[in-house]
Amino acid sequence: MSGTIVVGLDVGGTSTRAVALTLTGERVGSGRAGGGNPTTHGADAAATQLLAALNAALADVDTAAVRAGTIGLAGAGRLLADPDGRAAFDRAWREAGLRCPYAVHGDALVAYASGSPAPDGTVLVAGTGAIAAQVRDLRLDRVADGHGWLLGDAGSGFWLGREAVRRLLATLDRGEHPGPLGRAVLAELLGTDEVAARPRATVDAVVQTVTRRPPVELARLAPLVVTAAAEHEPVAGSLVAEGAAHLAETAGRIRPAGSTEPLVLGGGLLTADTPLAAAVRAELARRWPDAPVRTAGDGAAAAAWLAARDLPEVTDPTTLHALMVRPPA
Amino acid sequence: MSGTIVVGLDVGGTSTRAVALTLTGERVGSGRAGGGNPTTHGADAAATQLLAALNAALADVDTAAVRAGTIGLAGAGRLLADPDGRAAFDRAWREAGLRCPYAVHGDALVAYASGSPAPDGTVLVAGTGAIAAQVRDLRLDRVADGHGWLLGDAGSGFWLGREAVRRLLATLDRGEHPGPLGRAVLAELLGTDEVAARPRATVDAVVQTVTRRPPVELARLAPLVVTAAAEHEPVAGSLVAEGAAHLAETAGRIRPAGSTEPLVLGGGLLTADTPLAAAVRAELARRWPDAPVRTAGDGAAAAAWLAARDLPEVTDPTTLHALMVRPPA
Structure with missing residues (x-):
């Protein structure tokens, strides 16, 4: 041997x-x-x-x-x-x-x-996309989400990036000044965080910049959200909370209430020590208080x-x- | 003359x-x-x-x-x-x-x-996309949404169609039987409302069918939502309520609270006598109780x-x- x-x-x-x-x-x-x-x-x-x-x-x-x-x-x-x-x-x-x-x-x-040697459990992965799966005897059994950016991936990096842009556009529509996250998104997309004298010009520039690229590149904005949330930026904080709720809901589609089998968190957004990972852990602890939560x-x-x-x-x-x-x- | x-x-x-x-x-x-x-x-x-x-x-x-x-x-x-x-x-x-x-x-x-000869007012349009605008002296002034399907169009025909598919996929993920709206969406997309013995096969077929087409074609599912809502289908009813709230929020980005200027509803989803149009009227009456609401x-x-x-x-x-x-x- x-x-x-x-x-x-x-x-x-x-x-x-x-x-x-x-x-x-x-x-x-x-x-x-x-x-x-x-x-x-x-x-x-x-x-x-x-x-x-x-x-x-x-x-x-x-x-x-x-x-x-x-x-x-x-x-x-x-x-x-x-x-x-x-x-x-x-x-x-x-x-x-x-x-x-x-x-x-x-x-x-x-x-x-x-993350776990247990034959049965749940894995929840959030990177560019998002997916959850039940594991039975170390085989994938039922799967939730993983439907891609157009129809799913709720709480993923794509989702965080897209929602950050949507919040920015709503702020500009209202004629309000973007906060720190909105300004960071503007700087990343347009090279400047200044809003034009006619805010609709900035709105149009943001929409055109995003729609010229492959949609999945919105995931590249996710680190801005995670970083801003770590600095207690309120919009970023609400997006992280919403994203974590989506991810827990995805796991809940396939994982029975009250299960004590292990939960493993995977993907770049959940294996790093991010506010999203912390928020997901809190959601999972609320739904499955007696289950061990591991990191991939x-x-x-x-x-x-x-x-x-x-x-x-x-x-x-x-x-x-x-x-x-x-x-x- | x-x-x-x-x-x-x-x-x-x-x-x-x-x-x-x-x-x-x-x-x-x-x-x-x-x-x-x-x-x-x-x-x-x-x-x-x-x-x-x-x-x-x-x-x-x-x-x-x-x-x-x-x-x-x-x-x-x-x-x-x-x-x-x-x-x-x-x-x-x-x-x-x-x-x-x-x-x-x-x-x-x-x-x-x-819809109105008044020089000042608000127009809210929902068809394939969605947009609201303030009118000042019969010129477009501030605009909200109209950001396209990737970043906006909340409450539009695209949005209703996409959300109908998302609800269907979540139902299939949970291993539950789709209701009338979900079955109508399955029939429209796959030619049959039967769910495969392994529901993930149906999930994959739905995702592949939608992602093979231009995303905006999801708007073609909106009439299924409107029709089902008229028949009191619960998922369709909740989508219509959510869509109407989005549209009213879009108008609220540019229209002052308490305004009594006319509101004009336009676009195929709001000019027809649909449950969405009724729900939008109710939302607008709640936010702007003293404003006349007209139809384009x-x-x-x-x-x-x-x-x-x-x-x-x-x-x-x-x-x-x-x-x-x-x-x-």
Whole structure:
């Protein structure tokens, strides 16, 4: 057993991370490459990044000792349904020298597993988008939201950014002066926080600037909201409270009242120590007072743990989780 | 004075309407052509529709008797700022045989004037989008919303359609059966109101169907909401109430509390006898109990009246309004 190695990958839109771990939690290799999502990057480009991350992680590893692997991936279902994508990933896996099988799981499951080893629980993720999922026996079961910026993602980075602009436009419509958040949004979008003598000219400039770009870029304004809320800016504070309520409502669509199973928070907006994360924790504690709330950690290590726990020599996956998946700093 | 004729045009995205009227309100010609908005159709195509509508309206008219004209147009400011667009409209005007000058006004002002001759008041328009404007001396003054579907249009047809889909998705996320409105939305989008054995498959199909189309097409679902609300469907009823509150809030951004100036309701969602129009009237009566609320009528006739009232022989524009602009049926 001591020679057994498992590999985990966390494949995201902007980076691909790979890690090789022993069953005592020793990190024998790690690698990082560019975004590797086959849906957004194309199957071949994604497989190239996968291979680069794997090669780096396996540089000092006897690949014959690798017994299992897991790839965590947003839109995993689409990869599994796409023969070309699956073939490209198979090739990358073999080219890295690996002969063991691998599993593909959704990034929401991997985020959950990075926060808790419990087979059943809930994961709530807020980054550019927002999604919640029930986990049953470490598989994704029911899912809520994740419907994209046009129809969903309530409480996400996109949502925070869009609402910040909407509040600014309403303020300008009323002929009032924007507060600190509104001025920060103006400066970010227009390069100046001055309102024109005819406020409608500023309104038109804001609308035109936003609508010229892909809508999802509104998520780039979310850090302004989070920062302003930390400084007790009132508009930002109300948006964070509203966003947190949306996220808790999303979790409530799939998580039973009174559940004491763990809740894991994932995504850039909830894993950092932000006012939104604090507000979400407060909402969750109000709805599920007896449930532990965890923060997602190292996704690649969690993917490796998901691979390891099905090996016959693993008898205590919970202890293995403590060894392999480090808690967040 | 008896020989004087004025011309009005109401130029919209789907139709262009022209009317020729005497100063006693006699309708001596009318015409209709396709959409003539230069922003969406291009200046030359728009001018072609303008000319077709004008030619029809002037078929039995001595064009030398036409003393004034007004064109009502969404995005009038953009036309005035566009030399090519203005030149194309000038050419159409001359080709129709007209030698008098013409004015261009925003469609919101023309909607206002079709409902009231009072120089000062408020117009609130809800169709695919939503906008409110203060009118001062029969010119548009301050404007609220009209920010487009991504950032505004709260309470509009787009908004009602999008919210209907969001409510449906939340219901499916919760594993509940959609009500009558949700089933109507499913039937419209997917051709069947059956929910798949795995509801997430239906969720994905709805999201994919909507996101494949231009977002603004969500407005095509608004009639389902209005119809369901008329049948007391509870989800539709709450959406209509929420939309009406948004529209009243939009008006409140620019209209002073306690104002007794007229309020004119325009746009397809507010000029028809719909539950939304009734809910908006109730909201407006609550906020401005002493203000008359009117419904927008014939925009082309109102444009003609706006042209006529500046003629030296017109001494009583209010009486002329009663003669020229028929009240809505």
